[in-house]
Amino acid sequence: MGEGVGPRTAETAEGRDRAAQESAPDAAAPAASALPLPAGFRRARRKRTALTGNEAVALAMRQVEPDVVAAYPITPQTDIVQFFASFVADGRVKTEFVTVESEHSAMSAVVGASAAGARAMTATSANGLALMWEVLYIASGSRLPIVMPVVNRALSAPINIHCDHSDAMGARDSGWVQLWSEDAQEAYDNVIQAVRIAEDPRVLLPVMVCYDGFIISHALLNLEVLTDEEVKEFVGTYRPDRSLLDPDRPVTVGPLDLYDFYFEHKRQQAEAMAAARAVIPEVAAAYAALTGRSYGMMETYRLADAKAAVVVLGSAAGTARFVVDRLRREGRKAGLLKLRVFRPFPACEMADALRGLHAVAVMDRCDGFSAAGGPVFNEVRSALYGLHGERPDAARRPQGRAPNGPPLVVNVVYGLGGRDVDPGDVEAVFDLLFRHIEGEEPRGEDGAGVLSRSLRPSPNTEVHYLGVRE
Amino acid sequence: MREGAGWKEIPRGGLILEPGNAVAYETGDWRTFRPVWHEDRCIQCLLCWVYCPDAAIEVKDGKVTGVDYKHCKGCGICATECPDKAHALEMVREEEAGGDG
Numbered sequence: 203m204g205e206g207v208g209p210r211t212a213e214t215a216e217g218r219d220r221a222a223q224e225s226a227p228d229a230a231a232p233a234a235s236a237l238p239l240p241a242g243f244r245r246a247r248r249k250r251t252a253l254t255g256n257e258a259v260a261l262a263m264r265q266v267e268p269d270v271v272a273a274y275p276i277t278p279q280t281d282i283v284q285f286f287a288s289f290v291a292d293g294r295v296k297t298e299f300v301t302v303e304s305e306h307s308a309m310s311a312v313v314g315a316s317a318a319g320a321r322a323m324t325a326t327s328a329n330g331l332a333l334m335w336e337v338l339y340i341a342s343g344s345r346l347p348i349v350m351p352v353v354n355r356a357l358s359a360p361i362n363i364h365c366d367h368s369d370a371m372g373a374r375d376s377g378w379v380q381l382w383s384e385d386a387q388e389a390y391d392n393v394i395q396a397v398r399i400a401e402d403p404r405v406l407l408p409v410m411v412c413y414d415g416f417i418i419s420h421a422l423l424n425l426e427v428l429t430d431e432e433v434k435e436f437v438g439t440y441r442p443d444r445s446l447l448d449p450d451r452p453v454t455v456g457p458l459d460l461y462d463f464y465f466e467h468k469r470q471q472a473e474a475m476a477a478a479r480a481v482i483p484e485v486a487a488a489y490a491a492l493t494g495r496s497y498g499m500m501e502t503y504r505l506a507d508a509k510a511a512v513v514v515l516g517s518a519a520g521t522a523r524f525v526v527d528r529l530r531r532e533g534r535k536a537g538l539l540k541l542r543v544f545r546p547f548p549a550c551e552m553a554d555a556l557r558g559l560h561a562v563a564v565m566d567r568c569d570g571f572s573a574a575g576g577p578v579f580n581e582v583r584s585a586l587y588g589l590h591g592e593r594p595d596a597a598r599r600p601q602g603r604a605p606n607g608p609p610l611v612v613n614v615v616y617g618l619g620g621r622d623v624d625p626g627d628v629e630a631v632f633d634l635l636f637r638h639i640e641g642e643e644p645r646g647e648d649g650a651g652v653l654s655r656s657l658r659p660s661p662n663t664e665v666h667y668l669g670v671r672e
Numbered sequence: 673m674r675e676g677a678g679w680k681e682i683p684r685g686g687l688i689l690e691p692g693n694a695v696a697y698e699t700g701d702w703r704t705f706r707p708v709w710h711e712d713r714c715i716q717c718l719l720c721w722v723y724c725p726d727a728a729i730e731v732k733d734g735k736v737t738g739v740d741y742k743h744c745k746g747c748g749i750c751a752t753e754c755p756d757k758a759h760a761l762e763m764v765r766e767e768e769a770g771g772d773g
Contacts, residue, residue, distance in 0.1 A: 345685035406684065444687060454688035466679035467686050473679070 248426045255386035255418035258425060259325070259351045259411070260285035262393035264295055265433035268349075269320035269440075272300035272311035276330040277363045278415035279353040283325065305330035309337035316346035317455045319445025321397070323348065327415060328355035328369045335373070341408045342377025343471065344456055347400030347440075348408040350378075351393060354516065354567075355415040356619040364620020365415040367516065367567040371577045373410070377471055379478050380545040382515040383413035386423040388542075391495055394428070397437040398485045404477040412544075414517040416620065428493065436492060475546045482543055499548035501540040502555050504530060508537025510635035511556070513582055514565040515541040518616070518623050522565075525628040536632050541578070549585035556586060559609040561635040565668075567617045575665050579613035586611060610638050616668035627668055634666065700728070703746030705763040707739050714760035720750035 253261065260282045263271065271290075275283045290299040298315075302308045305326050312322040326334060331352055341348050352370050356362040370380060381396060383389035389411060396409040413419065428436070444453045459467060483498060490496035501519075504526050505511055514522050519540040529536035539555055541548075556562055564583070566576025574580070586608040614631050617623045673682050683689050707720075714736055721729040721736060728744035730737045739750075751761040 343685060444683075444689070451689075452691040454691075455686075457686055457688050459686045462675075463673065463677075463682060463686075466677070466682055467684075469679040470682075470684055474684075 248428075250424050251427055252422050252424050253386060253390075253427075254281075254420050254422055255383075255389050255413055256281045256353070256420065257285060258386040258390040258423070258427070259393055259413075260289070261427060262390045262433070263323060263325075263351075264289045265428065265430045266321070266323070266349075266394065266397055266437050267295045267434070268297055268323045270298045270300065270312060270315035270322040271324065272302050272308045272315070272322070273324045273326070274302050274305050274308045274330060276305070276327045278355055278365075278419045279325050279327040279330070279351070281419075282351060282353070305333040306337060309334040309341065312348050312350075313337060313341050313344065313346060316341070316348050317344065317445070318447045319440075319442045321401075321440040322346075323350065325351040325353070327353040328357055328363075331369045331373060332357060335376075338373055338376040338378060338408075340456065343467070345406040345471070345474065346408060347397075347406055349393065349396045349400055349411065350408065351389070351411045351413070353415045353419045354412055362619040363415070365417050365517075365567070366618045366620065367412070368569070368618075370410060370412045371566075371568040371570065374545060374577060377407065377475070378545060379405070379407055379409040379475070379482075380543065381409065381411050381482075382542055382544060383411065383418065384517060384519045384540060385425075386413075386418055386421070387425040387495070388497070389413040389418060390425060390427065391489065391493070391497065394433055394436060395482075395485045395489050395497070398488075399478060399481055401440055402477075402481045402485070403443070405474050405481050407471075407474050407478065412516070417517045426493070426495075432492060436489070479546045479548065482546075497542055499541075499543045499551055500555065501538075501542065503538040503540065505537035505539060505555060505559075507535060507558075509535040509560045509639055510562070510632055511537035511539055511559055512563045512565055512614075512628065512631055512635075513539045513541060513552075513556075513578065515544065515578065516567060518565060518567070518628075521623055521625055522628050525625045525632065528625065529629070529632055534632070534636065544578070544581075547581050547585070549581070552582055552585040553608075556582075556609055560639045561610040561612070563612050563614050563631045563635055563666075565614045565616055565631070567615075569615050569618065575613040576615055579611070579665075583611045610635075611664075612638070613665045614668050615665060618670075621669050623669065631666075631668065698742045699726075700741050700743045700745060703741075703744065703766055705746045705748060706741060706766055706769050707744065707746070707748070707750050707761045708764050708769060709736065709739055710760050710762070713758050715755065715758045717755060717758070719753045719755070720761055723749050723753045725749060 256279070263286055271286055273283045287299060289295045290297055300311050302311055308324045308326070312324045315322040354365055354367050354370055356364060356366045357368045374380065379399060381392040383392050392411040396411050399405060400407060400409045444451065446453060446455060486497045503523055512522050519538065522538045526536045526538050564579040566578045568576055570576045572580070612634065616627065716735055718731070718736065721731050725747065726743050726745065728740045729750060730740050748763050751763045754761040
């Protein structure tokens with residue numbers, strides 16, 4: 203079973219939530235972060251269309267119809283650019299399409315276009331994102347609401363075209379909002395919402411829409427799309443308050459800014475990212491009113507009474523959801539936290555969602571090479587540090603040993619360079635967590651049978667490598 | 673922007689909303705040495721005015737009248753180019769020169 207296209211192939215978020223409520227006898231809050239639908243909401247009947255992730259994202263871009271798209275092809279993002287170039291050539295969009303000689307130029311061109319007052323988009327992957335690096339910071343520091351799909355792929359070297367998250371994780375501190383997608387439907391939905399998030403006057407920051415290379419970008423999914431008119435109405439017309447092409451109100455963009463004001467501008471930027479915490483759920487609520495699909499900063503699945511859970515982002519969330527259901531049928535209290543928004547990081551919601559658990563595995567599709575765990579692990583564990591010394595609500599602890607501190611948190615690095623992750627792998631992670639909870643120390647690689655086939659501890663006992671060969 | 677303004681009151685992202693406001697920026701505050709002009713020794717050859725990479729040599733009616741310390745960065749080119757026989761410009765350490773910077 204391929205992740206992301208397996209257990210929930212044809213399900214919408216709403217359908218999934220409903221299924222969760224029906225199947226979980228204990229589902230007090232199966233999707234605590236899912237936003238309530240407006241009263242009297244009746245879901246419009248929409249035609250389902252089979253699209254790959256890249257087709258869905260290119261469709262969203264066509265429907266948004268930005269003023270400028272400047273992009274350079276790179277696997278696995280390539281067919282977004284190809285499809286969009288066709289839309290331009292066929293006269294289906296009025297977008298100014300700029301063919302550039304590199305990703306550095308692509309990002310520079312959209313920075314210029316956005317500063318000039320245009321709604322501007324590009325898209326990239328892996329080394330293309332790396333080549334954009336310095337300009338990413340110019341986009342965010344200049345507060346330009348650019349939207350960019352990032353089709354996640356491993357970074358060279360050695361060269362590899364398949365999925366992992368090391369590209370976007372490296373850009374996590376570049377000042378861009380990061381939305382992550384579990385499947386093509388969410389990638390499509392995220393692109394449309396990203397436009398409104400980026401352009402909100404409280405935010406005015408660029409937004410990356412991340413989705414897994416090949417697993418999502420090239421797999422077909424039967425998904426629901428909006429009409430062109432609905433998308434255009436949802437994103438509205440971009441009316442920047444300042445632009446370089448407004449001769450009546452001249453403005454300078456990107457000037458020298460030394461010790462006297464640079465710090466104040468960074469403080470503003472920090473505030474804009476914090477404001478995105480409020481804006482993202484607002485935009486999601488408006489989108490839910492239109493589509494019936496609701497998204498929060500994160501999605502919790504059968505977490506309310508869980509003892510062990512995995513935290514995951516991207517397509518592996520689908521595999522994890524499938525495994526949670528399987529373990530629940532066996533009477534094991536497993537749960538899932540799927541992270542949708544990594545920037546801004548929803549630290550408080552994360553701590554609230556995980557506080558009642560005994561053990562948590564944070565899955566990183568990126569090593570980070572900190573020698574102390576991957577990037578998602580470090581942020582999740584940091585969010586939980588505030589729980590130290592706090593007595594958790596005893597009522598939320600079903601039975602057994604109830605630790606007085608925050609849950610045990612371990613890191614699982616998985617799927618690098620496109621290494622497949624199947625339900626058995628995720629089960630191995632839950633096995634590790636349940637063994638921790640039951641007080642049995644997991645043994646190292648010599649402890650055959652204790653750890654399942656694919657989970658290997660590193661010398662740092664908090665970090666485990668899933669699916670790597672010794 | 674008001675000097676010392678806080679982050680809530682300045683334009684976002686470094687935008688400059690007032691055109692041509694570079695004239696208000698005094699760039700002469702990083703000098704270590706300053707050129708001191710001696711009118712009595714000056715032969716009015718204007719080489720300092722020609723070579724100054726800024727526009728910090730003040731000239732009126734074809735004659736040097738002094739140095740604009742609001743913009744002079746203290747590079748010393750004027751003093752180097754000043755003919756030896758005149759020696760009308762000499763570089764003096766800021767803390768020894770005193771006066772307005």
